[in-house]
Amino acid sequence: MTLAEILASLFPQGHAVxxxxxxxxGTGPFGDGPMHVVGIDGDTPLGVxxxxxLSRAVLNAVRTGDRAxxxxxxxSDSQRMSRRDELLGLNECLAHLAKALLLADRSGHPxxxxxxxxTAAGAFIATAxxxxxxxxxxxxxxxxxxxPSVARVTKLPLDTLEEMAKSTPVFAPGLDNMVAAxxxxxxxxxxxxxxxxxxxxxxxxxxxxxxxxxxxxxGGRLVAHTVAAAVADQARLG
Amino acid sequence: xxxxxxxxxxxxxxxxxxxxxxxxxxxxTDPGSFxxxxxxxxxxxxPHLPLFDLPRAFDDGIVxxxxxxxxxxxxIAAQEGRFMGGAFxxxxxxxxxxxxxxxxxxxxxxxxxxxxxxxxxxxxxxxxETAIAEAMRAIVDVRVAGIPVIGLIGGRAGCYGGGGLIAxxxxxxxxxxxGRISVSGPEVIETNKGAEExxxxxxxxxxxxxxGKHRRLIGGADAFCADxxxxxxxxxxxxxxxxxxxxxxxxxxxxxxxxxxxxxxGDCRDATDVWARLxxxxxxxxxxxxxxxxxxxVARSPEAxxxxx
Numbered sequence: 217m218t219l220a221e222i223l224a225s226l227f228p229q230g231h232a233v234x235x236x237x238x239x240x241x242g243t244g245p246f247g248d249g250p251m252h253v254v255g256i257d258g259d260t261p262l263g264v265x266x267x268x269x270l271s272r273a274v275l276n277a278v279r280t281g282d283r284a285x286x287x288x289x290x291x292s293d294s295q296r297m298s299r300r301d302e303l304l305g306l307n308e309c310l311a312h313l314a315k316a317l318l319l320a321d322r323s324g325h326p327x328x329x330x331x332x333x334x335t336a337a338g339a340f341i342a343t344a345x346x347x348x349x350x351x352x353x354x355x356x357x358x359x360x361x362x363x364p365s366v367a368r369v370t371k372l373p374l375d376t377l378e379e380m381a382k383s384t385p386v387f388a389p390g391l392d393n394m395v396a397a398x399x400x401x402x403x404x405x406x407x408x409x410x411x412x413x414x415x416x417x418x419x420x421x422x423x424x425x426x427x428x429x430x431x432x433x434x435g436g437r438l439v440a441h442t443v444a445a446a447v448a449d450q451a452r453l454g
Numbered sequence: 455x456x457x458x459x460x461x462x463x464x465x466x467x468x469x470x471x472x473x474x475x476x477x478x479x480x481x482x483t484d485p486g487s488f489x490x491x492x493x494x495x496x497x498x499x500x501p502h503l504p505l506f507d508l509p510r511a512f513d514d515g516i517v518x519x520x521x522x523x524x525x526x527x528x529x530i531a532a533q534e535g536r537f538m539g540g541a542f543x544x545x546x547x548x549x550x551x552x553x554x555x556x557x558x559x560x561x562x563x564x565x566x567x568x569x570x571x572x573x574x575x576x577x578x579x580x581x582x583e584t585a586i587a588e589a590m591r592a593i594v595d596v597r598v599a600g601i602p603v604i605g606l607i608g609g610r611a612g613c614y615g616g617g618g619l620i621a622x623x624x625x626x627x628x629x630x631x632x633g634r635i636s637v638s639g640p641e642v643i644e645t646n647k648g649a650e651e652x653x654x655x656x657x658x659x660x661x662x663x664x665x666g667k668h669r670r671l672i673g674g675a676d677a678f679c680a681d682x683x684x685x686x687x688x689x690x691x692x693x694x695x696x697x698x699x700x701x702x703x704x705x706x707x708x709x710x711x712x713x714x715x716x717x718x719x720g721d722c723r724d725a726t727d728v729w730a731r732l733x734x735x736x737x738x739x740x741x742x743x744x745x746x747x748x749x750x751x752v753a754r755s756p757e758a759x760x761x762x763x
Contacts, residue, residue, distance in 0.1 A: 265720075268713055275709055278702055297638040297646045303663050303725060304716055305674045306637045307613075308763075311590070311622025312708050318594040319705055337574075337583075338637045341619050345587035360579035368645070369576050370506065386502055386544065386578045397580040399587070425591050427584055428548065437581045439501055440548040443492065447518060447552030450491040451529070451560055 217332055217353050217406050219257045219289060225410040226251070226287075239266050240289055241273040246411065252277040252325070255289030255343070262339035263296030267309040270343070274316040283324035285418055288317065290344045291333025310338050314346035321348045326418045331356040331391075331400070345399060349421050351414070352391055352400045359389030385436045396436020398427040465684040470608040471632040473683065475517045475532035478568055481683040482606075482690070483521035483530065490519040492549060500543050502578040511537045514545040518553045520562070524691055529557050532568035535611030541575035542616060547585020554592035557601055564602045564694040565593075567624065572639065573615015586616035593623045594700060602626065602697030606686050607633035608666070608679065614639045625697035625763065628677040628689035629666035635674060636664040658741065662725040667740055667748060671732060672715060673757045680745045698761040707762035715757065732757060 217225075219240065223233055231244030233253045238260025243250045254273045256262060277286055295306060321327045329344035332353040340358055344350050352358070366387065367374045381388030385396045394400045404413045428444055431437025463481040470478060479488055492498050494512035503510050515537035520529050531550050533540040542550075550567070557565050574582035593603050605621045607613045608630030613621050618637045621627055629635065638646075640654035653659060662668060670678040677693055679685035698704050719728045729737035732755050743751065752758045 264712075264716055268709065268716065271705075271709055272713075275702070275705055279706075295637050297643045297651075299643065299652045299663060300720075300723075302636045302638060302643070303668075303722065303728065304719060305669075305672060305712070307618030307635055308622045308674055308708075309712055310637060311619045312705070312712060314590055314619065315594065315623060315700075315708075316705055318591055319700070319702065322594070322598060323702070338615070338619060341583065341587055341590070341616055345584070346590065360574050360583045361576060365645075366576050366579070372506070380505065384502070384505060386581050387576060388580075393580050394584075397584050399580065399584040425588055427588055428551065431581070431584065437544060437584065439498075440544050440551070440581060440585060443498055443545050443548030444552030444555060446498075447491045447549050448556040448559075451520060451553065451556035 252286045256292035261293035261296035264309040267313045271313040271316040285326045288329045292335045292339040294336040295338030310342035317346040398431030468683045475534035487522035526563035530566045533570040535570035535609045539572035540570040540611040542582035543575040543578045544581035551588045569613040570609030571617035597700035626693035627675040629675040633666040634664040711762040
């Protein structure tokens with residue numbers, strides 16, 4: 217689905233969500249109140265400037281105190297790779313955006329990520345992965361790094377990696393693998409209205425971070441949850 | 455045994471950059487106080503590296519445990535940059551996340567994270583990426599509970615990729631000259647955008663753009679340390695006592711701080727341009743300044759000290 221189709225399905229009565237230079241901000245009517253929307257469209261890389269536009273929108277939403285849901289819709293590239301972005305502290309700006317979303321969640325705004333295109337690396341962590349619950353639409357393509365780049369770094373032939381990817385979801389890009397890892401909670405049905413599906417996601421939201429548990433249940437990240445629990449147990453026992 | 459080994463390490467003489475993760479932990483904390491969780495004897499190794507014919511480590515490249523700092527209880531995690539570049543794999547990430555979650559129950563005086571990482575371990579990328587998101591959320595929970603999370607950065611792998619984002623989530627950061635904080639590493643930028651954008655072999659450019667001095671001058675880190683464990687220990691003790699709250703006011707202040715930085719320096723091509731605009735008299739001299747001279751320069755930088763993190 218395109219962003220326009222998503223917004224039309226979510227807000228059949230219309231909305232005030234705009235896209236400027238690939239950055240999505242605005243609101244639409246959702247149930248008895250508004251829904252805030254922020255995001256990235258068009259496979260746009262996320263740099264220092266864009267991160268601060270989005271964090272400003274999130275903090276403004278928190279400042280209203282309306283406790284309305286915040287949808288983080290993402291079709292992005294990775295973080296913007298440039299000398300200027302790193303000179304200006306891209307790590308601070310991306311972390312700031314993630315912190316704004318985590319603060320919003322703690323302040324009573326349900327935060328829902330929705331990936332509908334590409335997303336990768338630092339842009340993924342700062343946006344969709346900083347929400348309470350992450351949904352996806354079929355065709356979404358989240359990744360940490362594409363396989364040709366993995367091939368360069370690991371010095372393994374691409375066809376070998378492609379063969380390994382079939383049996384080992386833990387390193388391979390793609391939606392199914394991110395679902396298996398527990399990073400993506402749920403895949404939505406594009407043929408049904410999105411509003412009721414998003415509402416259902418919000419209603420079943422859990423307080424704790426369940427991603428490592430989901431990864432174990434789904435078989436894509438079998439040991440992370442056990443390891444984290446073992447550390448916490450040993451810490452408690454002193 | 456841990457205590458004996460700690461006693462044999464002189465924190466004044468030990469280079470942070472050269473030390474192993476385990477040496478850093480033992481020399482940083484009170485002698486004999488460190489107790490490790492999931493120690494190497496338990497052999498919680500990566501289930502994925504054998505697929506790539508790569509060697510494994512009994513601790514998966516991260517040491518986690520509890521200790522005392524000046525008699526106060528702390529939780530501590532230290533990445534080993536010499537194993538897989540300190541990268542976040544499934545077990546590695548799970549250990550950090552577990553430690554942060556334990557902090558909510560144990561309520562230590564602080565959580566210390568000794569970063570030394572190139573980012574996500576590509577052989578287990580999805581697990582590493584997700585663990586970074588989990589760690590950031592857990593840090594926010596810990597900070598909201600009033601427990602400072604202090605990052606210490608001065609290892610040979612730097613603090614790159616998702617490590618840079620986790621660092622940006624901490625309450626306070628201490629960095630040394632050798633510490634580099636960045637999202638995209640020099641080689642990543644060069645590979646994707648060309649050597650005209652970033653020449654990764656130009657080491658002086660790397661240090662100027664991502665190194666500890668630049669980060670400290672623009673407020674990307676809160677303390678600058680000489681490259682010794684005792685300097686980091688002193689910085690950690692100081693930063694624990696002045697950690698900002700995690701709330702809307704802090705994040706509004708950080709928003710204003712970062713917007714002002716981009717307004718002021720957004721057209722700068724090089725770090726020396728930024729430093730000149732900060733009022734540094736002789737920007738070219740910054741890389742060669744010793745710690746004392748640099749401290750005087752930092753004291754005159756209007757951007758260096760703040761509670762907006």
